Amino acid sequence: xxxxxxxxxxxxLKSPMNEKTHxxxxxxxxxxxxxxxxxxxGSVVLDAYAGSGxxxxxxxxxxxxxxxxVESSGKVxxxxxxxxxxxxxxxxxNSEIIVREIAKFQPKExxxxxxxxxxxxxxxxxxxxxxxxxxxxxxxxxxxxPGDAPTFSGLSLQKSHTYAAATISIYKxx
Numbered sequence: 257x258x259x260x261x262x263x264x265x266x267x268x269l270k271s272p273m274n275e276k277t278h279x280x281x282x283x284x285x286x287x288x289x290x291x292x293x294x295x296x297x298g299s300v301v302l303d304a305y306a307g308s309g310x311x312x313x314x315x316x317x318x319x320x321x322x323x324x325x326v327e328s329s330g331k332v333x334x335x336x337x338x339x340x341x342x343x344x345x346x347x348x349x350n351s352e353i354i355v356r357e358i359a360k361f362q363p364k365e366x367x368x369x370x371x372x373x374x375x376x377x378x379x380x381x382x383x384x385x386x387x388x389x390x391x392x393x394x395x396x397x398x399x400x401x402p403g404d405a406p407t408f409s410g411l412s413l414q415k416s417h418t419y420a421a422a423t424i425s426i427y428k429x430x
Contacts, residue, residue, distance in 0.1 A: 262317030309336035
């Protein structure tokens with residue numbers, strides 16, 4: 257697993273040895289970030305269900321200003337910390353890791369972009385819908401999920417593409 261593009265292009269990333277995480281495939285990650293390209297430069301990002309932190313680090317690499325990683329497992333969060341440290345001091349200064357269930361997370365600020373790649377075997381649309389309250393006006397929610405694109409109050413679906421068992425949907429805060 258590695259960063260695909262940007263200032264940290266081709267940097268390797270560690271993956272947590274944990275059956276609960278499912279790193280996004282490189283094809284899906286490339287498609288996701290191609291869809292997010294217009295929203296990344298200078299954005300404040302939340303990487304919800306962060307896992308290895310690969311999606312948030314890809315956002316940093318491609319011009320995000322700051323990334324908050326939220327991960328429920330302290331052990332998995334250590335992998336995020338190692339991945340950030342493997343990049344440079346700027347990555348450390350422009351990121352924070354919060355160990356907490358996403359349902360119990362309360363942000364200090366709202367986000368321009370939220371990337372959510374929850375575990376498919378524990379997918380709760382109501383948790384995803386609550387993330388919309390963390391978005392700035394016209395903010396973007398990028399969601400990787402099983403099946404058809406869910407409908408969420410306060411969010412309008414912008415685009416949705418299916419790749420094997422994963423669907424990537426982009427929503428905009430109304």
